[in-house]
Amino acid sequence: MKITDVQACVIGTQEEHSGGSVWTFVRVYTDEGIVGTGECNSGGPGYSGFATKAAITAMTPLLVGEDPFNIHLLYEKMRRGGRYGGSTNAPIIFAITGIENALYDIVGKALNVPVYKLLGGKFRSDIQLYADCHAGASNDPKAYGDKALEVIAEGFGAVKFDVDSTGTGKLDMHNWTVGAREMSHIIGLIEGIRGSIGYEIDLAIDCHGQFDLPSAITLAKAVEPLRLLWLEEPVPAENIDALAQVRRSSSTVICTGENQYTRFEFMELFARQAVDVIMPDLAKAGGIAEAKRIADLADVHYIPIAPHNVSSPLGMMAACHVMASIPNFLFLEFHARDIPWWNDLCEGDRPFVQNGKMTVSERPGIGIELNDEVARRLVWNGDTYFS
Numbered sequence: 001m002k003i004t005d006v007q008a009c010v011i012g013t014q015e016e017h018s019g020g021s022v023w024t025f026v027r028v029y030t031d032e033g034i035v036g037t038g039e040c041n042s043g044g045p046g047y048s049g050f051a052t053k054a055a056i057t058a059m060t061p062l063l064v065g066e067d068p069f070n071i072h073l074l075y076e077k078m079r080r081g082g083r084y085g086g087s088t089n090a091p092i093i094f095a096i097t098g099i100e101n102a103l104y105d106i107v108g109k110a111l112n113v114p115v116y117k118l119l120g121g122k123f124r125s126d127i128q129l130y131a132d133c134h135a136g137a138s139n140d141p142k143a144y145g146d147k148a149l150e151v152i153a154e155g156f157g158a159v160k161f162d163v164d165s166t167g168t169g170k171l172d173m174h175n176w177t178v179g180a181r182e183m184s185h186i187i188g189l190i191e192g193i194r195g196s197i198g199y200e201i202d203l204a205i206d207c208h209g210q211f212d213l214p215s216a217i218t219l220a221k222a223v224e225p226l227r228l229l230w231l232e233e234p235v236p237a238e239n240i241d242a243l244a245q246v247r248r249s250s251s252t253v254i255c256t257g258e259n260q261y262t263r264f265e266f267m268e269l270f271a272r273q274a275v276d277v278i279m280p281d282l283a284k285a286g287g288i289a290e291a292k293r294i295a296d297l298a299d300v301h302y303i304p305i306a307p308h309n310v311s312s313p314l315g316m317m318a319a320c321h322v323m324a325s326i327p328n329f330l331f332l333e334f335h336a337r338d339i340p341w342w343n344d345l346c347e348g349d350r351p352f353v354q355n356g357k358m359t360v361s362e363r364p365g366i367g368i369e370l371n372d373e374v375a376r377r378l379v380w381n382g383d384t385y386f387s
């Protein structure tokens with residue numbers, strides 16, 4: 001089998017959603033008529049989608065004429081081969097991620113097996129999800145608690161809230177110090193949510209890397225008795241030693257990873273003992289095989305993986321195949337409760353999310369296809385759909 005073409009398309013809407021709904025998709029075409037689809041670069045503003053698409057287009061000559069079964073060889077051809085051009089960093093690694101996912105889709109289809117069987121089979125069929133509840137509807141701790149209870153009633157195993165921008169007024173818009181008033185408000189919100197949901201269900205808190213070191217340490221220590229599932233990105237992602245200082249300061253579980261890519265960046269997190277739980281975004285971190293390498297590396301450190309996920313059903317199912325195939329899976333994020341057309345965008349076993357779980361597909365390949373009619377209508381900001 002030979003690759004004949006690679007194309008990319010950016011899909012999303014400019015409607016106000018509480019979360020990223022701009023996705024880059026890749027299609028890899030073959031001389032045997034099998035087409036693989038992969039997703040990458042979910043979320044964020046649309047410009048990163050177009051940067052990813054440009055990188056995919058630039059890599060197409062490396063792939064045409066190659067055998068799509070040589071997934072690892074082609075991955076390293078793109079990643080190592082492009083290392084002087086930033087191929088282990090965004091957005092190039094996003095492009096490589098989408099292409100690699102499409103190659104797995106092709107191989108699964110050609111062998112008539114779901115992708116998880118190419119990864120050694122499954123530990124579990126149902127992938128347990130947590131719901132990202134974003135910020136609460138108001139700054140009232142009771143409103144946060146009510147939102148959590150609504151989500152728990154839908155069957156989700158855990159909830160997550162953002163506390164980095166609670167609207168209480170910062171000391172200064174351009175530094176990341178949390179003053180006494182804002183800090184008390186944040187701690188009160190988290191206590192309020194815990195008060196509403198009790199300890200029967202897990203609670204994660206996301207700081208989006210928007211606190212400075214002393215603020216992060218103050219928060220991590222203050223919430224120790226609330227037994228968080230994790231405190232996410234209490235400081236920005238790029239200084240691992242600062243994160244390690246936060247981790248050493250308290251017993252609060254520290255999580256990071258959605259802005260780290262490939263096994264090499266996760267190796268650094270483990271080596272410097274900076275993290276208790278990792279949350280790579282599997283539409284960005286390098287691909288299906290790279291995600292498994294990252295998960296295995298975490299497992300030798302007895303660290304669980306709870307991937308960040310703001311993808312379409314297709315990218316989310318790709319993540320489910322990996323999470324089915326490893327022992328140390330904790331939770332997968334679900335970020336699309338508020339996107340009304342999220343299910344309609346794709347074909348497969350709908351609804352894709354039920355009772356707080358996504359069941360790993362038994363269809364060949366990733367097991368989910370774009371619905372061309374719906375997707376064509378949602379093409380982002382003047383982009384052209386696959387030909």
Ligand code: MG
Nearest residue numbers: 206208232258
């Ligand atoms: Mg986050």
